[in-house]
Amino acid sequence: xxxxxxxxxxxxxxxxxxxxxxxxxxxxxxxxxxxxxxxxxxxxxxxxxxxxxxxxxxxxxxxxxxxxxxxxxxxxxxxxxxxxxxxxxxxxxxxxxxxxxxxxxxxxxxxxxxxxxxxxxxxxxxxxxxxxxxxxxxxxxxxxxxxxxxxxxxxxxxxxxxxxxxxxxxxxxxxxxxxxxxxxxxxxxxxxxxxxxxxxxxxxxxxxxxxxxxxxxxxxxxxxxxxxxxxxxxxxxxxxxxxxxxxxxxxxxxxxxxxxxxxxxxxxxxxxxxxxxxxxxxxxxxxxxxxxxxxxxxxxxxxxxxxxxxxxxxxxxxxxxxxxxxxxxx
Numbered sequence: 001x002x003x004x005x006x007x008x009x010x011x012x013x014x015x016x017x018x019x020x021x022x023x024x025x026x027x028x029x030x031x032x033x034x035x036x037x038x039x040x041x042x043x044x045x046x047x048x049x050x051x052x053x054x055x056x057x058x059x060x061x062x063x064x065x066x067x068x069x070x071x072x073x074x075x076x077x078x079x080x081x082x083x084x085x086x087x088x089x090x091x092x093x094x095x096x097x098x099x100x101x102x103x104x105x106x107x108x109x110x111x112x113x114x115x116x117x118x119x120x121x122x123x124x125x126x127x128x129x130x131x132x133x134x135x136x137x138x139x140x141x142x143x144x145x146x147x148x149x150x151x152x153x154x155x156x157x158x159x160x161x162x163x164x165x166x167x168x169x170x171x172x173x174x175x176x177x178x179x180x181x182x183x184x185x186x187x188x189x190x191x192x193x194x195x196x197x198x199x200x201x202x203x204x205x206x207x208x209x210x211x212x213x214x215x216x217x218x219x220x221x222x223x224x225x226x227x228x229x230x231x232x233x234x235x236x237x238x239x240x241x242x243x244x245x246x247x248x249x250x251x252x253x254x255x256x257x258x259x260x261x262x263x264x265x266x267x268x269x270x271x272x273x274x275x276x277x278x279x280x281x282x283x284x285x286x287x288x289x290x291x292x293x294x295x296x297x298x299x300x301x302x303x304x305x306x307x308x309x310x311x312x313x314x315x316x317x318x319x320x321x322x323x324x325x326x327x328x329x330x
Contacts, residue, residue, distance in 0.1 A: 005040065005044065005049075006149070007030050008026070008030060008037070008040055008041075008044075009044070009049070009050075009148075009149065009223075009225070010147075010149040011026055011029065011030065012026075012041070012050065012053065012222060012223035013146070013147045013148065013149060013222055013223055013225065014147065014220075014222065015220045015221065015222055016053060016184070016220075016221040016222060016223075018191070018206055018209050018210055018213070018221065019206070020189055020191065020192070020202060020206070021034065021188055021189060022190065022191075023037045023038050023041075023186075023188065024037075024188070034188060038186045038187075038188075041053070041186055042186055048226050049225060049226060050223050050224070050225055050226075051223075051224040051225065051226055051312070052183040052184075052223070052224055052314070053183065053184040053221070053222065053223045053224075054181060054182065054183055054184055054221065054224075054314055055180055055181055055209075055218055055219075055220075055221045056218070056219040056220055056221070056222060056314070057177060057181060057212075057217060057218055057219070057317060058164075058216055058217055058218070058219055059108045059315070060166065061164060061166055061215070061216050061217045062169065062177065062217065062317055062318075063110070063111045063166070063168060063169065064090070064108040064109060064110055064111065064317070065108065065109045065111070065116070065117045066090075066106065066107060066108040066109070066117070067106070067107060067117055067121075067135050067136060067137045067138070068104065068105075068106050068135075068136040068137075068138070068264075068266065068274070069104070069105055069106070069107055069121055069133065069134070069135055069136065070099075070101035070103070070104050070133060070134045070136060070269075071085075071101065071102070071103040071104075071105075071124075071125065071128070071130045071132075071133045072100055072101045072102065072103075072130060072131045072132040072133065073102060073103055073128060073129070073130050073131065074129075074131070075102065077128070077129065078096055078102060078103055079310075080128065081103055081128035081129075081130070082094055082096070082103060082310035082311070083310075084124070084127055084128055085103070085105055085124055085128070085310075085311075086310060086311045087325065088107060088120070088124070088325055089315065089316060089319060089321040089322050089325055090107050090108035090109055090110070090315055090322065091105050091106065091107050091311060092106050092108070092311070092312070092313055092314060092315050093105060093106045093311060093312050094106075094309075094310040094311035094312075095306045095307075095308065095309055095310065096306070096307045096308040096310065097237065097304040097305065097306055097307065098303075098304055098305045098307060099302065099304045101132070101133075101134065103310075104237065104304070105310075105311070107120065107121065108315055110318075110322050113322060113323065113326045114326070115326055115329065117135070118135060120329075121133065121135055123329060134268050134269050135268050136266045136267070136268045136269055136274070137266060137267060137268060138264045138265070138266055139264075139265045139266060139267050139272075140247075140251070140264065140265040141161060141263075141264055142159075142161070142251040142252055142254065142255040142263040142264065142265070143159050143161070143254075143255035143260060143261070143262060143263040144161075144219070144261075144262055145219075145261060145262075146224070146225075146261040146262075146278075147258065147261070148225055148227065148232050148278060149258070150258040150259060152259075153257065153259040153277070153279055153284060153285070153288040154257070154259075154288070155257065155258045155259070156256050156257060156258065157256060157257075157258050158256070159252075159255045159256055162216065164215060164216030167215070169217070173208075173212075173217075174317075174318045175198065175318075176198060176205070176208060176209075176212075177217075177317050177318060178316070178317065178318045178319065179194055179197050179198055180194050180205075180209065181314065181315075181316060181317060184221070189202065191205055191206055191209070224312075224314070227278065231280050232278045232279065232280055233280065233281075234278075234279040234280060234281050234282045234284070234285050234305065235276070235277070235278050235279070235305065235306045236276075236277050236279070236282075236285050236289070236303045236304060236305045236306070237274060237275070237276050237277075237303075237304045237306075238274070238275050238276075238277055238289050238301060238302070238303050238304070239269075239271035239273065239274050239301060239302050239304065240271060240272070240273040240275075240293070240298050240300065240301040241270055241271050241272060241273075241298070241300040241301070242272055242273045242296075242298060246296065247265055247272065247273055249296075250273060250296050250298070251263055251264075251265060251273060253292075253296075254273075254275045254292065257277075259277055259278055259279060259288070260275050260276065260277055261276045261277075261278060262274070262275065262276040263275045263276075270300075271300075271301070271302070277289065282305060285303065285305075286303065289301065289303055
């Protein structure tokens, strides 16, 4: 038995190695056997600690258009609105938050459906009788990556993001994405399982996935956790109004905290700097944000705590669900 799951959870969040026997390599790092790693992950999934283990593909590098969207809907209709929004296969996250704009979701639209992201969101807003909405596109990315393994919100880490040039995927590459984006099978050689379904050799698939990483198509393969089950129940999207000549400095500083999973410069609202902060209690998150804000002399900001999770699911890219959804759009 593994005495402490902390090391395993940290490793699963960091990255699953793209090798023939990834769970063997993880076990060697932790000083345990391959079978023990697999059984421990199975228990973590049964106990609703780990949601899934799967690749994190970059939406933009796959050719999809994406954005964060905020809806203002009547409180008594929020569940109905969320339910309809969740039918779109490109909606990966959907939360109720503590703000007059009370429903927040991310959406990705394929390049070949003949409908723009703006028209898609407008249609959704009409269908749910939204009182108002905002499309908050990213202008600059300072950080992307959820890793819930820290004791203090003030813990720091090194963060670096590369910029990649988009190159359309071939049909074979799209098929590889479609097959490998599923929840990773807990077997000794998961990439061999995928390769057989793709009619490829295991080595060829591994080489292709490593190429995807080099091209920025694949960020990493890792686990998504149930935040609240690992103690992080105070999750706040914090927004600041930052002067243009300061946003680079503030954004990079925020990105360096382990407790900040996402940090973007966005446009479409008065607030232009967005950070997703994960804490165990609301008060500690409030203190953290106040300290950062005072340090930079930022007076105009707001904390939007998540109160309900309506959807959290990785997108199934290049699936037929997208085209069926748009066929029903009238």
